[in-house]
Amino acid sequence: MERRAFRINGFAVLAGLVVLGIAMAAATQAADTTLLPAAAILWGVVAMIVCTGFVVINPNEAKVVQFLGRYVGSVNDAGFQWVLPFTSKRRITLRVRNFETAKLKVNDADGNPVEIAAVVVYKVVDTATAAFSVDDYENYVAIQSEAAVRHLATTHPYDGHEEGGTSLRDGTEVAAELTAELSERTHLAGVEVLEARITHLAYAPEIAQAMLVRQQATQVVAARTQIVAGAVGMVQLALNRLAEEGVVDLDEERKAQMVSNLLVVLCGDRAIQPVVNAGSLYA
Template sequence: MNTPNPVIYGSEAMSSKTLLADDPPEKAASLCCPTALSCFLSCFCPWVWLGACKVVNEKEAALVLTWGKFTTVKKKPGLFCFNPCGVEFQVVSVKQRTTDLPGVKLLDLKGNPVVVSGVVFWQIQGVKAASLDVENVYQYVHTTALATLKQVVSKYPYEDDDGGHSLKTEAATLSAELSETLQQRLAHAGVKVIAFNMTDLSYAPEIAQAMLVRQQAEAMVKARKLIVKGAVDISEGAIQQLESKGVTMSESEKTKIVTNLLTVICGESGAQPTVALQ
């Protein structure tokens, strides 16, 4: 009963109405002498300059705070020297990341418990918002993704007998809705959602056996309907062919032929010929 494969549907989850919190333009701020107090303290304690250099690698950015106040964001890789007195230099990775949501038990539209697994592909685009507006951006993404998954799954049944939208058949539609909903919730935190996919879907263990019996019963009914339809067509064709060849039959004889054919074709086991002994 496992369904969607972990395929990324679409390259971006951003909609035209979602405004992602981005960083302000980089300021040409002095990192070595941001304030008079910083200069005085660093001169009074010169040994603090021993840890005054930081390297910003590719796919990284640095958030600079001066006495707890936002100063700028450094996005170009390189070596930066700063006054360690009053200046805080936080290096943040802006690489693409994944957040796994394994085996989450939720309720579908009909109230049936299902077990859903998902994966979120995301990256930090607004370094300032991701660092200052949320306590822990990684935990925030995980918690928000769980809430989004619960909301979207509850809008669809596990499967629909009438061929409507369901969790089992609408992998691409669900991925698009999950991505867009999650992006709207994470935009203020400077997080860009690349994709949000369901990777596994099944009934919860407590109802899995009952649902399997139901599926087997539905499959058997459909098969029986197909067999009966075929048997009727065969019986009708046999009588028409006999009459076209000039064989005259009464209504009782036609009924007997149809009954015998339906019994043989629709029976659980093959016909067993019997011979009357004199």
């Protein structure tokens, strides 16, 4: 668990070190000038010890401080700082980072091979966990991201088959699910996943052509279904209006012929050439 390390402004410590040196030189010169070299050596030793605690921290950066292998805290205040001497400082960036996974070839929930890739946006929120819980938190996030994308692809079909079901093409729902799963996987590394979204999704090359034909057929069937539904409504409206206004009285046979002709005109995918009957209706 991250905790705040002891720190002092580096310029204040540096100024105190200079004042200490001047004071020691003045006191030694006033007491006995022969002790001046010894005082200078003593001040030099103290200065060397103190200087081991100086550290420069950039914005959106933190330093994990260890003393003889023991974690003593983290410092994330930007600027020139001073911490305990004889400590090691490990740099951890707090900036928002992102990367794109490699294009993975996996089978979706229907068993169809697909190519999928995602972009992951994250940042470190616990420097101690990121430094000590895993060997390399960047590599850990990358591997877990690929595992999460693979799992997502195997639990959803490429195209939705049922209403209410989620497919890989449902961008918002899939992104939310992927982000939630990645957040659980990367919590152990002190990382917060801000967003995860699919950037590449396609059928594998060996079945891409066959799936394209299937998608085209599905779209054609859907379009034809809508056209037929609209044509039936228009025919019914025409028959009802003719009957209500008494324009013409048609028997069942003529009604069937009229319905057939109207459906041909309304549902055809090519221009219709009408034939005008100028003679008797029953000729």
